[in-house]
Amino acid sequence: MTEIATPLWEVFIRNRSGLPHKHCGSVHAADATMALQAARDVYTRRGESVSLWVVPSSAIIASDPVDRDVLFEPTGSKIYRHPTFYDVPDEVGHM
Amino acid sequence: MYTQALNADESQRDQTLPAPDAAKLARFQAVIDAEDKIEPNDWMPDAYRRTLQRQISQHAHSEIIGMQPEGNWLTRAPSLKRKATLLAKIQDEAGHGLYLYSAAETLGLSREAYCDQLLSGKAKYSSIFNYPTLTWADMGAIGWLVDGAAIMNQIPLCRCSYGPYARAMIRICKEESFHQRQGYEIMVTLAHGTPAQKAMAQDALDRFWWPVLMMFGPSDKDSMHSADSTKWKIKRFSNDELRQKFIDATIPQGRYLGLTFPDPDLTFNDATGHWEHGVIDWSEFKRVLAGDGPCNRQRLKARQTAEAEGAWVRDAARAYAAKRSQRQATSQVAAE
DSSP states (O other), X not given: OOOOOOOEEEEXXXXXXXXXXXXXXXXXXXXXXXXXXXXXXXXXXXXXXSEEEEEEGGGOOOOOGGGHHHHHGGGGGOGGGSGGGSOOOGGGOOO | OOOHHHHHHHXXXXXXXXXXXXXXXXXXXXXXXXXXXXXXXXXXXXXXXHHHHHHHHHHHHHHHHTHHHHHTTGGGOSSHHHHHHHHHHHHHHHHHHHHHHHXXXXXXXXXXXXXXXXXXXXXXXXXXXXXXXXXXXXXXXXXXXXXXXXXXXXXXXXXXXXXXXXXXXXXXXXXXXXXXXXXXXXXHHHHTSOHHHHHHHHHHHHHHHHHHXXXXXXXXXXXXXXXXXXXXXXXXSOHHHXXXXXXXXXXXXXXXXXXXXXXXXXXXXXXXXXXXXXXXXXXXXXXXXXXXXXXXXXXXXXXXXHHHHTHHHHHHHHHHHHHHHHHHHHHHHHHO
């Protein structure tokens, strides 16, 4: 096949629950309008969504898995960022 | 993420650095043993990547080819309700194929490459879709048995070690349940209908039962890929285990219909609590998989024709997109 590849788009949907848009997969489409249409057909056949985003896959900048420890490990030792780190006297009750 | 550019970068880096393979391999296996997921840009052994490329794309091809036997009855569905549900089911098959291609693409091969493998006849798809759908009852038998077998196979795949595949399977399994129930409902209606309708249901069961059992693949003692797939947590149950689960679940459903299974050796073993089946004709399975089933040529030809006849639509869409982006660029320059 000598045909030019059709661009890839990442699809994000927001469901009724009020949660943020969430990545759900990808579609191929020549332009943004067709990408939205394809995303609607492929990923929302059962009322999963009240809002759709499509983003050209090439526009996404992802962190490198190799850097995982450098990026995310430092928070592991900072347990004082969690409420359970602090003692509250029992007499005070729920806080 | 799903960008292929990143994957390309990583493979280049792997070539330039002397890779500490044993250490990487150990880390990879540790992630899997901890029931964590492998994601697209994580390091993975080539064999793991190739196994998944093959398995996920074959799975996708099966969904796409699987639209054909059902499409055969779409215009002849016996009522508007049946037609609407069958249409929804066929649309789901297309959707499942697309979720799966989307997952397969994260492994570094393009959609076009996978589709070419199918169209050239290089890639395999499930043997079951090479059988013809001769009567309306086959729509019932396919939903009940073929989708029932698919669910048995697919539920463990929701916990597969490769993240994008596992996520696609979760969506698919949710939707597959509708498929099986709509098929069984067709069978119930026919089995409780006129004698002719019941005979039609029995005939469908007779023709599909053995091919459906073959869907689980060769017996464990003859299966090639299982050891690695098990270690990598791609496959959690063996072919024979899944086949047994399916038979145990399905026999009571068939009995409720008042239908008989075309296997004189089918017996319930009181000691094990399992149904035991007769000998499967693996020569038929091999023949169908090798391309010599009743409908192999027809299925592939239909796919090739659809691809060729859709080429002008894809061309037009690309030309329109190119024209619009060019106009946008020109008007931007003019505004500046």
